[in-house]
Amino acid sequence: MVPAGEAAATITVQFRTAPATDVSATTLADADPVTLATARPWREFRWRAGQKHYSGTYWSATEGRHVIYESRLELARLLFADFDTSVHRICAQPFLLTLRRNGIEHKHIPDYLLITDRGPKIVDVKPACRLAKPEVASTFAWTRAALELRGWLYEVWSEPDQTQLQNVRFLAGFRRRSLFDPALLAALRDVDPDGAAITEVIGALPDWPEPLVRSALFHLMWSQEFTADITRHLSSSALLTRRVTR
Numbered sequence: 001m002v003p004a005g006e007a008a009a010t011i012t013v014q015f016r017t018a019p020a021t022d023v024s025a026t027t028l029a030d031a032d033p034v035t036l037a038t039a040r041p042w043r044e045f046r047w048r049a050g051q052k053h054y055s056g057t058y059w060s061a062t063e064g065r066h067v068i069y070e071s072r073l074e075l076a077r078l079l080f081a082d083f084d085t086s087v088h089r090i091c092a093q094p095f096l097l098t099l100r101r102n103g104i105e106h107k108h109i110p111d112y113l114l115i116t117d118r119g120p121k122i123v124d125v126k127p128a129c130r131l132a133k134p135e136v137a138s139t140f141a142w143t144r145a146a147l148e149l150r151g152w153l154y155e156v157w158s159e160p161d162q163t164q165l166q167n168v169r170f171l172a173g174f175r176r177r178s179l180f181d182p183a184l185l186a187a188l189r190d191v192d193p194d195g196a197a198i199t200e201v202i203g204a205l206p207d208w209p210e211p212l213v214r215s216a217l218f219h220l221m222w223s224q225e226f227t228a229d230i231t232r233h234l235s236s237s238a239l240l241t242r243r244v245t246r
Helices: 072-083 134-150 162-172 182-189 198-203 210-222
Strands: 011-017 022-027 056-060 065-069 087-092 096-101 104-108 112-116 119-125 153-157 239-242
Touching: 056 072, 065 072, 065 087, 072 087, 072 112, 072 119, 072 162, 096 134, 104 134, 119 134, 134 153, 162 210, 182 210, 198 210
Parallel strands: 119 153
Antiparallel strands: 011 022, 011 096, 056 065, 087 112, 096 104, 112 119
């Protein structure tokens, strides 16, 4: 843990700028989350024979570009972040956080930085079975203390509900707005979905080809202009509502 009397200024943040070899450094107290959200990943993943984790890139609708992940669990968190309408930026491996205490350096690279409606959120992704390991618990404890002292949000994220994950993963297949006819999206927005089933909303536009209407509706569900209960398996009978904006 960070001692109660220790200021956040004793903790440093290093991040990579363009080109990737350039490194900038600042104190955590002075770190600008907007600048950090534009950083390049601190480390690049590599493929090797026999590696136990699954790395890759995911095209994020929030970012309009690819974002890296280093495991299937990280990809799951990335999907939920992309689906979350309160998240406006997503940055993978945004910085190297260093705590210097009693002559010893403690270092950690968080998995994601999210810029949200509530402020910056730092996310670490770890399987639940590994959270009790002393080195993991210790790292997450001082990281949480440091970031919350800075006034940022911190989250340790493990395996999600599988039904929700399957639903979000399905809807993510319809996340690219440029693939949908704006006129069809506008026609769907004129349909009152409240209390109607998915199949009823699709049937409300008989002049459009049904496959196009279905995929466009799923896009509006991805963007959450229309919403359904994703804690239950999505089916044609799932009831829709229109998202209330404030």
